[in-house]
Structures are given as C-alpha cells and as structure tokens.
Amino acid sequence: MRYATYSAEGETFYGAVTDAGMIALSPDLPQxxxxxxxxxxxxxxxxxxxxxxxxxxxxxxxxxxxxPDARRILCVGVNFPDRNAEYKDGSETPKYMSLFPRFASxxxxxxxxxxxxxxxxxLDYEGEVAIVIGKAGRRxxxxxxxxxxxxxxxxxxxxxxxxxxxxxxxxTQGKNWxxxxxxxxxxxxxxxxxxxxxxxxxxxxxxxxxxxxxxSRMMHPIRRxxxxxxxxxxxxxxxxxxxxxxxxxxxxxxxxxxxxxxxVVEVEVNTIGTLRNTVEDEVV
Numbered sequence: 001m002r003y004a005t006y007s008a009e010g011e012t013f014y015g016a017v018t019d020a021g022m023i024a025l026s027p028d029l030p031q032x033x034x035x036x037x038x039x040x041x042x043x044x045x046x047x048x049x050x051x052x053x054x055x056x057x058x059x060x061x062x063x064x065x066x067x068p069d070a071r072r073i074l075c076v077g078v079n080f081p082d083r084n085a086e087y088k089d090g091s092e093t094p095k096y097m098s099l100f101p102r103f104a105s106x107x108x109x110x111x112x113x114x115x116x117x118x119x120x121x122x123l124d125y126e127g128e129v130a131i132v133i134g135k136a137g138r139r140x141x142x143x144x145x146x147x148x149x150x151x152x153x154x155x156x157x158x159x160x161x162x163x164x165x166x167x168x169x170x171x172t173q174g175k176n177w178x179x180x181x182x183x184x185x186x187x188x189x190x191x192x193x194x195x196x197x198x199x200x201x202x203x204x205x206x207x208x209x210x211x212x213x214x215x216s217r218m219m220h221p222i223r224r225x226x227x228x229x230x231x232x233x234x235x236x237x238x239x240x241x242x243x244x245x246x247x248x249x250x251x252x253x254x255x256x257x258x259x260x261x262x263x264v265v266e267v268e269v270n271t272i273g274t275l276r277n278t279v280e281d282e283v284v
Contacts, residue, residue: 021059063109079244110185113280122161126245127203127267145226213246
C-alpha cells in the first residue's frame with residue numbers, strides 16, 4: 001500500500017494511492033489531522049484496513065509534499081564513494097558522516113515544479129532515499145535500527161549550489177530555498193530489510209541517466225545513520241532522514257549542467273517508485 005498527501009476540491013487530504021486515483025482516508029480519522037500525525041501516533045498500520053471496500057474518492061488531484069508538517073529533516077551528505085571522490089581532496093572514507101538540516105518549506109510534491117529563484121540559477125538535483133522514523137529512540141544500535149523505521153519515500157534534494165558556499169562551515173543557505181526540492185510521491189510502509197538493502201537510485205534529467213547507484217554501496221549505511229544520529233538526539237516518530245545521493249549531480253559536470261525551466265527530473269527507486277518534477281522560475 002502507498003499513502004500520500006494531496007489536494008483536491010480546495011482541500012488537503014491524506015489517503016491511499018491506487019492506479020485509478022486516491023482513496024481519501026483523512027475524513028475517517030479526524031483525530032489525525034495529517035499523515036505525520038498518523039505516524040506520530042503509531043497508527044500507519046491502521047490505514048490499510050480503512051481501504052477495504054472503498055472506491056476511489058478523487059481522480060483530479062495534486063500531490064503535496066508527502067509530510068508537509070515534518071518537524072525535523074536531517075540530510076546525510078557525501079555518502080557514496082564516487083561522490084566522495086568528486087571532491088578530489090584525497091580523503092578516504094570519512095569516520096563520521098556529514099549532516100545538515102532541511103525544513104519542510106523547502107519541499108514540494110510529485111509532479112509539481114521545482115522553483116529556481118531569481119537570485120541564483122545554480123539549481124541542482126540530488127536523488128535520494130528518505131526514511132521516516134516510526135518509533136522513538138536514543139542511542140539505537142545498528143542491530144535495532146530498522147525496527148525504528150515506519151516508512152520510505154524518495155527525495156530530490158534540490159540545491160542552489162552557489163549558496164552552499166556563502167559561509168565556511170555550513171550549507172544550510174543553499175539547501176532551504178522554498179520549493180527547491182521534492183519529497184514523495186508517497187510513503188511505502190517499511191516491512192522488509194530488502195526494501196533498503198536491495199534499493200537502487202536512478203536519477204534522470206530529460207530522460208538522460210545522470211545518477212545510478214545502490215544503497216549497498218553507501219559509506220555510512222542507513223543502520224549506521226540511525227545509530228549515529230540517535231547518539232546526540234532522540235529520534236522521534238515523524239522525523240525524516242534523507243540518506244545520501246550518488247555521484248552525477250549537475251555541479252560535477254564540466255561545464256556544470258544545472259537545471260533550467262522546462263527540465264524534467266525523475267528519481268526512481270526500484271523498491272519505492274518514481275518521483276517526478278518539472279522546473280520553473282519563481283514568479284516574483
């Protein structure tokens with residue numbers, strides 16, 4: 001089953017995704033205003049039973065960022081060996097992972113445009129798997145890490161490259177432009193380790209493959225990410241970890257191949273689905 005946040009008829013719903021459209025579930029669960037609330041309550045399993053016997057509610061709808069009220073989004077940087085090699089600094093596998101925050105306002109939904117701001121045109125793509133925490137924990141062991149995952153989704157972690165260089169020690173400015181990234185299309189409940197261990201990320205721009213790698217090659221596997229992050233902060237249900245992007249982002253071409261209006265970016269993960277976005281300039 002797949003669950004999404006979407007808008008239709010002037011309202012926002014969450015519901016189950018079918019080949020024919022959306023089955024609205026939020027009207028049946030008024031105690032949970034958002035899909036994030038469902039996860040925070042540990043009630044994701046309850047949704048599947050609500051679809052029994054129900055027909056499609058909406059065929060005309062727009063996807064929204066899958067968890068639009070996410071409180072904490074942490075991103076892991078430079079987490080594939082070929083990505084690390086792009087920096088040409090001679091460094092080997094780092095002992096500790098790089099981390100930075102993103103905020104929900106920086107994301108849009110599936111089939112919606114990524115927005116390129118007028119201040120800078122170095123909008124880039126980064127295809128990634130994102131995990132959603134379902135059970136709170138502190139100092140979680142790698143052996144227990146997967147027990148804390150509720151669901152999986154896909155991220156195009158769009159970045160304004162010039163703005164990650166505005167300061168010496170952080171990238172926050174370049175990572176949080178409004179609607180410069182996407183998260184979705186839906187949540188896939190996490191049920192089996194193979195959903196991550198066998199996952200492959202392919203990013204295409206206008207049909208051309210730009211990124212192609214498997215999560216099994218991560219320098220810091222997802223079990224380690226959960227272990228490390230939960231050492232310094234208590235992970236809470238609804239927290240999102242964006243787990244790292246392979247080599248092949250536009251900034252690393254010579255000359256760079258940044259996104260421009262009219263481009264179509266697709267991030268495919270074989271165990272989740274495909275996140276698709278166009279690119280538009282911001283209307284000021």
